[in-house]
Amino acid sequence: xxxxxxxxxxxxxxxxxxxxxxxxxxxxxxxxxxxxxxxxxxxxxxxxxxxxxxxxxxxxxxxxxxxxxxxxxxxxxxxxxxxxxxxxxxxxxxxxxxxxxxxxxxxxxxxxxxxxxxxxxxxxxxxxxxxxxxxxxxxxxxxxxxxxxxxxxxxxxxxxxxxxxxxxxxxxxxxxxxxxxxxxxxxxxxxxxxxxxxxxxxxxxxxxxxxxxxxxxxxxxxxxxxxxxxxxxxxxxxxxxxxxxxxxxxxxxxxxxxxxxxxxxxxxxxxxxxxxxxxxxxxxxxxxxxxxxxxxxxxxxx
Amino acid sequence: xxxxxxxxxxxxxxxxxxxxxxxxxxxxxxxxxxxxxxxxxxxxxxxxxxxxxxxxxxxxxxxxxxxxxxxxxxxxxxxxxxxxxxxxxxxxxxxxxxxxxxxxxxxxxxxxxxxxxxxxxxxxxxxxxxxxxxxxxxxxxxxxxxxxxxxxxxxxxxxxxxxxxxxxxxxxxxxxxxxxxxxxxxxxxxxxxxxxxxxxxxxxxxxxxxxxxxxxxxxxxxxxxxxxxxxxxxxxxxxxxxxxxxxxxxxxxxxxxxxxx
Numbered sequence: 186x187x188x189x190x191x192x193x194x195x196x197x198x199x200x201x202x203x204x205x206x207x208x209x210x211x212x213x214x215x216x217x218x219x220x221x222x223x224x225x226x227x228x229x230x231x232x233x234x235x236x237x238x239x240x241x242x243x244x245x246x247x248x249x250x251x252x253x254x255x256x257x258x259x260x261x262x263x264x265x266x267x268x269x270x271x272x273x274x275x276x277x278x279x280x281x282x283x284x285x286x287x288x289x290x291x292x293x294x295x296x297x298x299x300x301x302x303x304x305x306x307x308x309x310x311x312x313x314x315x316x317x318x319x320x321x322x323x324x325x326x327x328x329x330x331x332x333x334x335x336x337x338x339x340x341x342x343x344x345x346x347x348x349x350x351x352x353x354x355x356x357x358x359x360x361x362x363x364x365x366x367x368x369x370x371x372x373x374x375x376x377x378x379x380x381x382x383x384x385x386x387x388x389x390x391x392x393x394x395x396x397x398x399x400x401x402x403x404x405x406x407x408x409x410x411x412x413x414x415x416x417x418x419x420x421x422x423x424x425x426x427x428x429x430x431x432x433x434x435x436x437x438x439x440x441x442x443x444x445x446x447x448x449x450x451x452x453x454x455x456x457x458x459x460x461x462x463x464x465x466x467x468x469x470x471x472x473x474x475x476x477x478x479x480x481x482x483x484x485x486x487x
Numbered sequence: 488x489x490x491x492x493x494x495x496x497x498x499x500x501x502x503x504x505x506x507x508x509x510x511x512x513x514x515x516x517x518x519x520x521x522x523x524x525x526x527x528x529x530x531x532x533x534x535x536x537x538x539x540x541x542x543x544x545x546x547x548x549x550x551x552x553x554x555x556x557x558x559x560x561x562x563x564x565x566x567x568x569x570x571x572x573x574x575x576x577x578x579x580x581x582x583x584x585x586x587x588x589x590x591x592x593x594x595x596x597x598x599x600x601x602x603x604x605x606x607x608x609x610x611x612x613x614x615x616x617x618x619x620x621x622x623x624x625x626x627x628x629x630x631x632x633x634x635x636x637x638x639x640x641x642x643x644x645x646x647x648x649x650x651x652x653x654x655x656x657x658x659x660x661x662x663x664x665x666x667x668x669x670x671x672x673x674x675x676x677x678x679x680x681x682x683x684x685x686x687x688x689x690x691x692x693x694x695x696x697x698x699x700x701x702x703x704x705x706x707x708x709x710x711x712x713x714x715x716x717x718x719x720x721x722x723x724x725x726x727x728x729x730x731x732x733x734x735x736x737x738x739x740x741x742x743x744x745x746x747x748x
Contacts, residue, residue: 218519232545234533245530249537249545254529256538278552278627287548294541308633352519365701368717398519429521443526455526465528472523486525 217474218350220399221265223255224469226434227461228269229276229305230288235462246463248291254466255295262470264349267296268356270434271303271405276462284309285317293322299345301358301403302327303434307371311335326358326403329383331376344387352398352473355391359384359404361435362416380406380416381424392427399471402431408438408458422446422454430469433458443469443487452482556627559620560730564737567616569609572659572740574669578612578629579661581738582722587663589725590636590694593718602638603680603691604664606649608704611696611722612661621736626726634696636720639712643687648708650675653744662744669746676747696722 234247259265269292274285285306292300302325306314315336318325328343344357359380363372384402391397402425406416413420418433425431426449439460448454459465569578583605591602614628641649653660654673668677678685690713699706700715730736 217522233549234531245532247531247537249539249541250533250535251531252538252541253536254531257535275633276631278556278624279548281627282552282555283548287545291541291544294544368697370717399521429524430526440528442528455524457526457528459528463531465530467526467528469524469526471521473519474522475520483521484523486523487527 217472218352219262219264220349220352220354220471220473221258221262222268222401222430222432222467222469222471223258223265224268224270224403224432224457224459224467225251225463225465226270226405226432226458227272227303227437228288228463229272229461230274230280230285231277231462232279232287232291233277242462242464248295248463251463251466252295258468264352266298266347266349266354266356268401268403268432269297269300270403270432270458271301271358271360272305272434272461273300273303275305275308280308284313286320289317289320293320297323298347299324299326299356299358299403301325301405301434302330302341302360303405304361304363304366307363307367307375310371311337311373311375315340326356327360328357328387329378329380330360331378333376334374335372337375343383344391346391346395346397352471353396354399354401355388355395355397356401356403357384357387357391359402359406359421361406380404381421384421384425384428388425388427398473399430400428402428404431405434407435408433408440408456409436418456418458419444419446422448422456424449425454426450426452428454429471430454431456432467437461439465443467445485445487453485455485455487556624557622559622560727561621561733562735563616563618563621564735566618567736567738569612569615569659574659574667574744574746575662575740576609576659577738577740578616579607579609579659580663580741580743581616581736582612582629582726583607583661583663584738585725585729586636586694586722589729590638590718590720593720594638594692594694594716597718598638598716600692602664602694605662605694606665606699606706607661607696607722608699608706609658609660610704611698616736616738621730623727623730626723626730630723630726632698632722634698634722636694636718636722636725637697637700638716638718639693639695639700639709640690640714640716641693641708641712642690643685645708645711646678646680646685646691646693647687648711649693649706650678652706652708659744665743667744668742671747673746 232248235242237244273288274280279287325341327341332338347354362377388400391400408418410417418431438458443457445453457467459467567577569576587605594602666679670676700709
């Protein structure tokens with residue numbers, strides 16, 4: 186009895202010594218980690234830049250120029266994710282002619298990591314979206330559309346996780362209510378689930394089960410409405426507690442700068458939306474490291 | 488003593504395990520604690536170099552789209568605008584006439600009924616048509632939305648609600664197949680549909696866009712429709728089909744909707 190206790194004790198002690206020396210080593214050499222999130226929303230088939238005489242966006246946008254910008258950021262920080270918050274389709278004749286094939290092929294060339302589904306992505310019907318999926322080298326994520334009884338069943342995921350430089354990033358998607366916005370014939374038996382409830386469930390899963398270090402919501406529910414009963418990003422932000430960033434879409438909101446809101450546990454959460462048509466690229470940099478005062482949340486510069 | 492020793496051993500063991508777990512956990516935490524965030528928006532302008540691989544990839548698609556969109560389908564001898572009249576405009580009249588002409592045979596074939604008149608919204612016309620060649624691109628400019636044509640069966644009472652809406656809105660919402668004449672004091676003087684006096688006991692078939700049916704521009708009277716028939720025909724495609732069919736586009740301000748002096 187005594188002997189066994191002694192052996193156990195010795196093993197535990199040596200394990201402690203080994204483990205502590207290991208952890209001390211790894212702690213000591215840990216350098217600050219840097220994750221960059223790039224994002225677009227509501228690009229609406231805008232592939233070419235606007236003409237120089239355009240009233241609203243003279244000479245702006247263009248997917249080939251966006252690629253140049255993204256490449257330069259990736260050279261600066263290879264630990265970069267590129268995300269889109271939906272409404273990839275509809276807005277120029279490219280969509281009417283090719284049904285979204287060119288949009289998906291170009292986004293694949295730009296190495297998008299994930300996108301969520303906007304209401305206009307149903308414009309050629311749910312079959313039209315399915316038909317273009319082979320051209321997309323990135324995943325479609327949507328947590329609150331139930332596609333079980335549609336042809337899209339099994340082609341989307343509620344969320345995805347990515348590991349960049351040892352940091353685990355969870356990204357979940359939210360879509361807008363389709364009834365009244367999209368003809369039923371187009372979205373068929375797609376079931377819309379409450380985005381607030383789904384967000385809270387999914388962020389908890391990403392934090393507690395998947396142990397994500399960073400949680401991002403790709404939302405196409407819209408930034409803000411006069412009707413406070415409609416689901417909207419600024420209210421969603423207040424109800425979540427693990428989500429670090431909401432990347433929004435749908436309302437084509439050109440924010441002066443990203444917005445910081447207090448979440449359900451009084452921590453800061455970022456909400457950003459970059460207007461529409463590929464005019465802007467959103468960039469959010471997350472830095473991880475040891476901090477002297479851990480109780481205080483991360484400092485946000487916008 | 489032995490019992491005490493055993494107890495202390497356990498204590499040490501627990502302490503060791505707890506410390507080990509704690510040190511690993513605290514290390515992991517300190518290594519991956521979010522410390523700083525910075526966020527901004529970058530405008531994609533000409534300071535960023537286009538990636539040649541992408542411009543080369545896009546070119547054949549663009550060339551094809553341009554060749555199809557820019558081939559002349561018809562000719563417009565004059566500028567067609569939505570601001571050249573107070574109660575009806577050349578562009579509005581053209582759009583409403585196109586919808587009436589293109590949708591009527593489809594609706595007749597599907598339901599056996601005739602479209603009585605058309606109502607669109609003034610805001611739905613997004614561009615002028617310049618003097619010169621008219622192409623498919625013109626249709627995309629005037630009607631960039633994917634709105635489709637739908638036919639609402641409206642009672643006489645709903646038609647009167649519609650007229651009140653038009654009077655109140657003070658905008659030249661496009662109409663065809665109907666004549667509305669207002670008195671100087673904004674009351675209704677004459678209401679004719681298909682050249683016949685309005686009959687308040689009748690149901691009328693009104694072609695419009697699915698956008699207005701679903702509450703767009705607050706045209707609430709469409710909510711009272713007895714029946715809606717979607718004819719799955721985009722307004723833009725109706726324009727392209729019309730441009731393909733005719734040689735010259737004639738559109739002018741006329742007397743379909745006006746106010747007496």
